[in-house]
Amino acid sequence: MRITILKNLFANFLQVRRMTRHFSRRVMLDSVVRTGVGREAPDALSRNLAAAALDDRDALLARLGSHIDGLTERQAETIRARVGLNEVGHEKPMPWWRHLWHCYRNPFNLLLTLLTAISWWTDDLEAVAVIGTMVALSTVLRFWQEARSSRAADALKALVGNTATVVRRAPAADAAPQAEAYFGVRLAVAPPRGVEVPVRMLVPGDVVRLAAGDMVPADCRVLAAKDLFVAQAAMTGESLPVEKFAVQSDATVRNPLELDDILFMGTNVVSGSAAAVVLGTGDRTYFGALAGRVQAVDRGPTAFQAGVNRVSWLLIRFMLVMAPLVLLINGYTKGDWGEALLFALSVAVGLTPEMLPMIATSTLAKGAVALSRRKVVVKRLDAIQNLGAMDVLCTDKTGTLTEDRIVLERHADAWGETSDRVLELAWLNSRHQTGLRNLLDEAVLARAGSGGPPGLAASYAKVDEIPFDFERRRMSVVVAGADGRHLLITKGAVEEVLRVCDRVLRDGEEAPLTPGLLARVRAVASALNDEGLRVVAVAYREPEPARGAYGVADERGLVLAGTIAFLDPPKASTPAALAALAAHGVAVKVLTGDNERVAAKVCRDVGLAPRGVLLGGDVEDMDDTALAGAVASHDVFARLTPAHKERIVRLLKAGGHVVGFLGDGINDAPALRAADVGISVDTAVDIAREAADVILLEKSLMVLEAGVIEGRRTFANMLKYIKMTASSNFGNVFSVLVASAFIPFLPMLPIHLLVQNLLYDVSQAAIPFDRVDEEQVRRPQRWQPGEIGRFMLFFGPVSSVFDILTFAMMWFVFGADTPARQTLFQSGWFVVGLLTQTLVVHMIRTAKVPFVRSRAAWPLMAMTGAIMATGLFLPMGPLAQGLRLQALPPLYFALLPLILLGYMGLTQWMKGFYVRRWGWQ
Template sequence: MKLSFLSEFFNRFISNRGMRRHFRRLAMFDSFHGSGASKDIPASISHKLSLAATSTIDEVIQTLGSHEHGLTETQAFAVRELVGLNEIQQEKPPPWWMHLWRCYKTPFDILLTVLAIISYITEDMKATVVIGSMVFLSVLIRFWQERKSNKAADALKAMVSNTATVIRRDPSESILEEAQVHFGIQSHPEMSERTEIPINQLVPGDIIALSAGDMIPADCRILSAKDLFVSQAAMTGESLPVEKFASPKSAQTNNPLEFENLAFMGTNVVSGTATAIAISTGDSTYFGVLAKDLTTSNQEPTQFQMGVNKVAWLLIRFMMVMTPLVFFINGFTKGDWAEAFLFAMSVAVGLTPEMLPMIVTSTLAKGAVVLSKQKVIVKRLDAIQNFGAMDVLCTDKTGTLTQDKIFLANHTDAWGKDSDDVLEFAYLNSFYQTGLKNLLDVAVLEYKHVYKELNPTVNFHKIDEIPFDFQRRRMSVIVSNHEGKNILICKGAVEEILSICTTVQQGGHKSKLTPEVLASVKEVTADLNEDGLRVVAVATKSFDVCKETFSVADESGLMLIGYVAFLDPPKESTAPALKALADHGVTVKVLTGDNELVTTKVCKEVGLDASEIILGSQIEIMDNEALSAIVESHHIFAKLTPAHKDRIVRSLKAAGHVVGFMGDGINDAPALRSADVGISVDTAVDIAKEAADIILLEKSLMVLEEGVIEGRKTFGNMLKYIKMTASSNFGNVFSVLIASAFIPFLPMLPMQLLVQNLLYDISQIAIPFDNVDPESVKLPQRWNPGDIGRFMVFFGPVSSIFDITIYCVMWFVFSANSAEHQSLFQSGWFVEGLMTQTLVVHMIRTRKIPFIQSRPGNALLAMTIAIMAAGIFLPMGPLASYFKMVPLPLTYFPILGAILIGYIVLTQLMKNFYSKRFGWQ
């Protein structure tokens, strides 16, 4: 009865009075919620962050309406309704109407709209309808395809979305707290639990648990911290991690980034653990406000984007030069300046690559969908082109070359004899550590019988922890046993452990670690390494004096207990995958933090040349010039720090390589960001997945090799359209100039030119689904806009030869040589021009003989047939008069067939000549 009453009391109180009070507190905290902060300038953000940093922990919690044990789900939902999702506004897709406007506001569609308006003013309703339809279809196709690809990309991203660990209170705790005030019932603070939620569900007031590898999901005030080091490079450019504390250790500062008790969205935890309270989310974070000041025009374009833009502007500049020539030639020769202007505008439309954005987007989207079926998730569409262009792949060793199923093979004392003591100490270390548990810890904890024998929850009590970091390469836990003695158990890399040991356990006794003993000990580890085992040393230290807090300084004077050795055998698929990558022009370089002996063993087993390995200590003393030479000639690098990996990637990029980097750890994040294409896996730490452009659902080089091939297919299909558009447009201008100079009437009406261009554009929609020749994906595909101009000059005039031929046929054979018979001339050129334009993609899509040695995709072939049929139907069918055309005589079609055969033969001969001299990309 009492519980029912409390439940009803809770529902009424929290829903009304409690929530209103919570929101009033949020509003009091100087725009801490997201609704108003997004409009503030960074100065006001600095003010509110400073206020949070200088307030006491209790004040911050109270002001945010939170609790030391976190928010309830009900409270979090209510706050989220008020402040919105924890997302940066620029990352959200635009609303449909804004997207539609962006698809329309291209120079090409605006030009078409101007033409439609002019046609309407001159009462040419037919031209108005045709031009309007062209604008409508062009924009609609682009809008539909981009919308579809964006949704697909969002769905793929959702598969690898990051999460945050928050502390949620049980609703009954809130009931009891209120009941305590009114009825004197005590609350139960243990009624809370840690839960994983998507980062975008985080709200101000949430209590967050942080550990090594986590992304900071919001602007936070640190509540408690243990050896917490945060990388703020994304915000401040600092190369070294910054230590954070619950209470500031240094003097007061006016720069919020210098507050030692604040952590910011966009940074990441390098080592240590902490709890923090979210004070700002989404657009009201420091990062969010800065991001709002950045527009896409300020973002550095990728190599791919620059290449597409160069080609587009090449064609636009060409149009801006040739269009006035067409206008003046027709104006002077025909005398009708208005008609000449419309014709020139129509030619301008025909020259503009208005379908280029749609073709590029749809090709990339199709590639992303295909890759998703091959367990490759593309976060950024442009990365597909870099994937195909990649000629150097840098990868870690563990889990990529090896099976990523590490198991504990040996547990020995310092002399190589089996030792249960080593296993027990290693188990306690792995069991009690709260940081990022790696595969080695998982392998140790799989020894369930050790848990039963030790019963750590009863016989031991954890006192403290010294988390892992990449400088020390070790971590320690401190436990007290049933005798009350504190024991520090340290586990880590052999050399780093030996550097802090002064004694060694031998046969139940303690011996000094003399140079002679040290040499013997290192021989044992070397033998284990040569067997392909990864060795982790274990050492201990006892403390008679009880202490509650420990630091790195306590990691000294330890006693070496022995080693735990792990086996991670190579995958059976690794050697074939490496060979396949090499056959496709991709050089694999191994970048690992593991020691050189294990690395050598594994690399030899998978067929990599491990005769000479470069160590991180050698890289440390190299200047950039020396490093550049080393990374070109060597392929195996061991004992690397995150900074070493980053330097190697940057050096390879500076040498002109397109570099891919594959990694899944915290130490891989800098190199992932620096690489042309960052590749991670869905099981990677948050910071690695966030830094990557491509996520693999299976950590395998074989999957990666399939992705590389698909990237090259995607690039190849884009290049087909660009080459075809450039050469076809160039040839059309020649044809128009010649016809304008010698024919007393317009060679084609503006409306007819626009219809031809519309049909031609529709035929290109199927290009993303075309087949690609195997030899086209054999080697990395580089973007080289300079080749486009040369290609245009070589192949453009070929179509002009046959355009001039049809001019002569219509003039001399069919007597279409006067204004009275201009419709026949225009109809004849309309059909021939559309046929050659449609066929050109089949000629350029392959260096082989089209249709015979290289079959096009079914979609492209069907679209070609449909458009060619439509082109013949227009002058021959009932719509001919609408477009001011006339039926063509039947004798025209054998001549047309001969012209098309001649066009195919001559283009094929030109292809052979061009490819022998310049190559065929």
């Protein structure tokens, strides 16, 4: 049933993905490198791009072996054969046989395999069957579940190949190309249209055409552009698009991110159109450069893997001490070293929690199914426990704390007071500009409504437009009112607009813009900037006389109306999610490439009061010791590169934290791999999804908080098994040592130990479905081998007390005191040992009173009840002779409840003392 639900969930999701695949590809590449990729690219690549930005257009095309009219098909094929496909290398999945070996390879399975070989060598076929079954089940179950989860994750990230519009020229056009004017640049189009080519087939030298909504398919140099705005927030961390041009205005710029005429793979065109020549493809792009760095990062052991290894070796060391003691004592006291060896091997198997891999995998698999219902897909099962153990979550700001959309936050006059007149002017400017609107215009139109302020749309008609350009950093429209008078409205960067203003509007009156007023206006704009708002100035004038065409020279003598300020607003659910995470012991740190003012403002708005903001430049200047202290004392980190993020995550881990990282861009991938649990979203770039351990179907901290709780439930159930098995097995071995020293025969035969151990393990098979007390999910939980060792030594001897009472009862009450009557003795201890071991499942699963204040889930109740009934049946039924057991007298069953009740009472009293002294994880 659970598998069916999971499959249906994925099927429905993939159906939506197919319906929206074009949008998904845009989103995927829009979030490719969400800060600082330029700083991560090799120096040679940066130099080549800077050189290409400054090259003369014809010289660049000649160097690329290309042409203004594009490549011929034969040229493209030749280049493709040399440089390869336009694909970024990615992590290859393990072959099935290596995955199977990975699932098998753990200390317990290797030890049990050794014990199986020894048992085979000593002809103990029963032990071979029991041990071999446990190893096979745990390995195959883990292999099957992880393979199923991997297939589901692969289905989520499967994207249909997309295309680019490429200009191809016929071979005959080499000498006399047919051309058309394209924004002042001649590009061959005979016939005048481009060819759709799969992106993976692009090669350096290809001339591509880009329009609004297109992905940038490779690193390109702009040849011609008209109002070209590109969203490259993936690289700079800024929410707003930047304008690109056909020329580089500043020859001294060497930072590729600041080049005016270079486009990067992984960005997308928001508005305008362009022609560009491909400079680099595949791994030779910025995208590919960082992807290669991601592949080179060594993931290292996670908190889960390290914890399991420590616990495993703790129990193995204990077994390596106790099993030889049993061999020596029994061999010396009984004189039969062969039988003593078999018995010691059986004790070794009994001490080894061979069901740990199987229980862990089953528990994690159940957790994966539960998380899938909460819109969380688990790629790697180990990550579930890491999710529960996480005590620090590092996350980006955009799309996690915020809505990932621009809204008009304020419209105010020059004194900062709300002004409807400023909104009217901004709306007229945004509505009447040509081409596709950018995000700022969309925000203005959304704030004023589709029809704008009442009656405004009908009152004005567009006359002309003065487009935005990089030099002026402003744009203007001219509209005519109902009375025929023209109104020029300008909006743009504050300083650039102030440069062409000589008056300011206040309370409906125009006043000269004196130096004092100018300083006040700038102070208001700076205050808005300090709040993390992007500020745009709005000005106007009524040109006289009215005419049909206007130019840049008309942007003079303007009246400053005020400013409009934009914000990427916080999600409504973020404060509650942050509060829930804090209540569950998870600290949140914001790692972003965005402006520090914006980051601090958003954090304050969502209730995450930053203890300080650390900038990427500061991170660069600190050594690891200084940065470790700064990381502990700061919650917001701004203007970061991918290397900074990765370094911060590693230092948090080195400080003893279990770190989760939530990111969706290629710039986040190094940190995703460095974290104990990497968390991404289904719309993230491929590299980020590959680096992540957990994929959210909804980018929300509320979804993540639910995953944390489920992770803690999963871990709590695994910990139950470790505690009850370790303490019970230690008690059994302690009892064996006592009995071996004073009883002239084996207190239990090897077959008894193996059957008892198998039944006990089966009783715990339902632990993955057990309930978890609310107290156990309030705080992060992690492996603590020292605590497990203390628990084992504290509770193990409790069962030994009642084992010794059973020995005395069988010896003195029932006369089982000679080798001839050893079967009765062994049968009596077999039943008591199995029942107390099974009852310990309920005693150890909770710190509360079992069956009264905390009741196990019905599958565990049913399973333990069935095993206890089996334990009573075996010596009394037809299998007794084959197992070398015998029927027990009626008096035994009268005394048995007293032993069991005494055991439960003493264990409960010891639990109370233990909780008061050390707590209960």
